[in-house]
Amino acid sequence: MASNAEFNLKRLAKTTLPMDFVRAHSGEWDHQAWLEFCASLEDKGYTPVDLDQVGLLLEQKKMEYWAERNSK
Template identity: 75%
Template sequence: MPSNAEVNLTRLAKTSLPMDFVKLHEGEWNHQDWLVFCASLEEKGYTPIDLDQVGLLLEKAKSEYWENKH
């Protein structure tokens, strides 16, 4: 049975939140932006969640963002 963190990561991956974040920051963000995004996940009920995996989701979305820009 998956952990709550895994369930929350799966839930997040099915939303537009990662890509919305990437688009809002035009494919580039700083640590403060990242912290605000993480806090927003907690506010939206996505915790517990593995923030390393969230980072990978954002990197994947960023890659797709830049591929579609060209």
């Protein structure tokens, strides 16, 4: 059975929140923006969650964002 953190990560991955964050920051963000995103996850009920895995999810979405931008 998946842990709550794994469950919340899967829930998050099914939303537009990660890509919305990437788009809102034009594919680049600083540490403060990252901390604010993490805090927003708690506010939205996505905790507990492994923030390292959230970071990897954002990096994946960032690659998708840049691939989409570069294909235009």
